């Protein structure tokens with residue numbers, strides 16, 4: 015496999031068109047940001063928020079379609095239960111009706127596909143000039159985050175909360191505790207971070223629920239993606255692709271702090287000679 | 296036979312088309328190979344049946360107006376019972392298990408497989424006249 | 426011994442059969458599709474019960490945070506075997522090996538499957554495959570623990586040593602061949618052994634769906650077998666097909682697996698759609714609405730389903746997202762057609778809520794919900810959030826459970842009188858349905874929310890304080906309601922065994938040819954056949970004056986009721 019990331023080409027015009035489309039549709043559909051969350055996360059990153067809007071739109075569409083079909087079934091079942099022994103009319107075909115319920119779903123699906131492509135291009139877009147690039151390595155069972163200047167955060171599976179929290183550089187501030195398990199991926203908020211994701215052994219899944227995003231970490235494949243965390247905070251995260259015995263303990267968390275604070279943290283760290291020489295096995 | 300043939304040719308046509316699109320969109324090899332295989336799966340029997348269907352009279356089951364009497368006669372020869380599938384199945388079972396539980400299982404395994412092969416041949420020679 | 430079977434002409438006497446072997450020997454030597462079909466049904470139900478019990482253990486473990494009912498290793502073995510048993514050894518063989526084997530030859534008016542000995546071999550391979558897989562629990566190191574998909578490189582010898590994984594792979598090879606043989610057999614039977622007058626577009630939809638499923642099997646299973654055989658070579662013979670170290674490509678495994686895996690999902694679903702499509706018209710006393718549309722919808726679902734494999738790989742970052750998401754979304758269209766045809770069939774009908782009908786309606790609702798969430802998952806950005814979370818677990822259970830259990834048991838109750846010549850108890854059947862139905866929604870709806878809250882699938886434990894506990898408790902309670910519902914099923918079997926109620930040949934006033942045979946059908950099936958003038962010959966035969974109306978033709982459309990004379994039995 016190549017080590018080349020697959021990046022969707024996005025021309026400026028297409029991107030602007032996409033923006034306008036999504037914007038118009040969503041403001042029409044949802045009236046800004048005060049939509050109910052439909053059990054989902056609103057997205058702590060810019061990309062995650064785009065995804066959230068698509069999710070909400072799809073959810074509503076599914077609700078409408080599902081409600082319609084479900085009620086239709088229910089109506090048929092209740093209304094046409096057997097009341098007497100009379101033989102019902104034995105009709106079988108109605109071409110116009112059949113065509114209608116072929117064509118209408120095609121249209122619905124194509125609309126959904128349009129929004130999907132727009133959102134997916136936005137979510138998957140990677141900038142050539144990120145503010146920060148972190149190399150993330152997944153392994154059985156833990157995570158390693160390599161920063162520029164050879165700063166490495168690495169932890170094997172642990173159920174103790176990691177001390178690094180948003181307020182300070184270290185210390186027991188990280189809370190709630192259940193949010194802070196595993197090693198912390200420290201990032202500046204408001205800036206674009208690029209992740210180079212690789213695996214040392216089997217397939218793992220990099221999943222931050224509140225970012226509405228996941229991506230496999232695979233041996234021999236480099237996956238590259240960007241996100242921009244909107245506000246400082248702690249976000250719990252976990253491996254999602256089953257990877258063996260301690261899969262369920264392969265936790266980590268993301269800590270987003272203001273950029274200045276992040277710089278202070280980064281410079282305070284001891285540089286390590288990275289445990290791996292960039293080339294994943 | 297015509298509909299059956301067209302059904303299989305339809306399989307080939309669809310996957311041929313999808314395979315082409317897939318290849319020229321993504322240049323991904325494994326998927327293209329599998330789609331090509333699927334195309335052949337439909338194409339080979341499909342064209343054969345089609346070739347036949349144009350050379351034969353429609354069978355009673357191809358004609359919507361056929362009556363049961365039109366199909367009267369021998370349909371084929373069907374076994375009433377046979378022990379050989381069981382023997383063959385257990386033979387293959389042992390052969391497979393030998394990989395995990397020890398190669399000595401190959402001996403009884405192959406014995407069963409071979410006796411089943413002989414047995415079923417003799418059986419159908421004796422019983423099958425059609 | 427072989428018999429030359431002649432086409433039964435009405436009134437022709439069927440030659441008496443000599444006494445064959447009985448008892449165990451009969452079971453071992455039978456090449457009768459009905460006996461083999463019943464073997465499949467019983468074996469697969471046994472597998473279903475094993476897998477169901479595993480599911481209950483899994484759910485118990487997950488009820489509260491940091492559950493300690495089983496260890497991590499045991500948990501991983503359990504969910505792997507639960508999934509593998511349910512998919513490879515229950516859902517597929519139950520419909521395709523069991524019901525199809527039993528019903529399809531009857532529905533097309535054939536005396537047996539085209540290759541009866543091959544058919545028997547299929548069953549023995551399936552049985553030995555099942556035993557091989559279960560043996561995994563008995564070897565040192567335990568059963569396979571890499572999920573039903575066995576992704577490489579986790580399934581390579583480095584990460585999954587021991588013979589449990591080997592047994593799993595070999596089991597798939599055995600059952601894979603069994604499925605391929607049955608597929609060949611069914612296609613040949615359907616192409617060559619139909620009754621006169623039964624053109625392709627007069628076959629019952631159940632048979633149509635089985636034909637399409639058979640084609641899917643022939644497309645998909647060889648790929649699976651190849652994929653796992655290569656995996657086996659990696660494990661034992663030093664090849665490096667899926668390992669980076671030797672220059673292999675791990676993602677190749679996923680591509681191969683899902684090229685099988687997604688069609689497999691439809692191999693598991695289409696037969697069950699076929700069952701619902703048999704049951705709903707019979708219990709609505711109407712012909713199937715949009716028969717031809719239904720046949721084409723089945724074909725297009727199957728066709729599309731083979732072009733969408735990588736929608737399980739959206740988050741690998743290595744697949745062509747728009748291609749796969751478009752094809753996946755498009756599957757919603759023929760699926761929608763099916764729904765509207767089912768509704769159209771009930772529309773202005775005269776519906777009786779027999780147990781089979783209740784189960785089919787249960788299937789409609791379950792599949793509606795599972796289908797809608799499936800459409801959501803087909804959109805890659807949404808899949809990025811829900812992939813490998815409990816959202817997916819809820820989705821595929823609503824589809825698979827809806828098909829294999831709701832529609833599957835609908836078929837079992839529907840054909841029960843045909844299999845045994847006796848009726849089951851309606852009250853117990855209905856109780857079974859209602860407990861199952863309630864348990865089903867209680868189990869799986871909370872899992873959607875769990876997934877959206879970020880709970881990954883295949884986790885043995887989860888920390889407290891994430892707000893997942895209450896939903897998990899509800900889900901576990903639901904699972905036990907499901908488990909309990911099957912008590913009614915077992916009691917029902919027992920009651921009908923002890924106190925038989927004769928059913929007659931055609932208790933439902935049904936449509937297709939199997940209801941023209943005796944219950945249970947004699948060896949080589951038919952002693953007489955009615956004329957075939959539509960896709961419901963038996964109905965035409967019994968209702969000479971009730972004709973099918975092509976809508977819009979006001980009764981002057983194609984005349985398909987024939988009036989083949991008065992009822993003869």
Ligand code: HEM
Pocket residue numbers: 477480481483484504505507508509511512516571572573574818822825826829830868881882883884904907908
């Ligand atoms: C008796 C009711 C059932 C219950 C309570 C149940 C429960 C579960 C649970 C708790 C899991 C594990 C999820 C995880 O940890 O990721 C699971 C996995 C699975 N189930 Fe079921 N299940 C049931 C029936 C079925 C049926 C009928 C099928 C298919 C026909 C099925 C197919 C699967 C599959 C394919 C998996 C995935 C295994 C894997 O991740 O490798 N289940 N089920």
Ligand SMILES: [Cu+2]
Pocket residue numbers: 152153217218219253254255256257261264
């Ligand atoms: Cu992992």
Ligand SMILES: [Cu+2]
Pocket residue numbers: 686687690733734736737
């Ligand atoms: Cu799929």
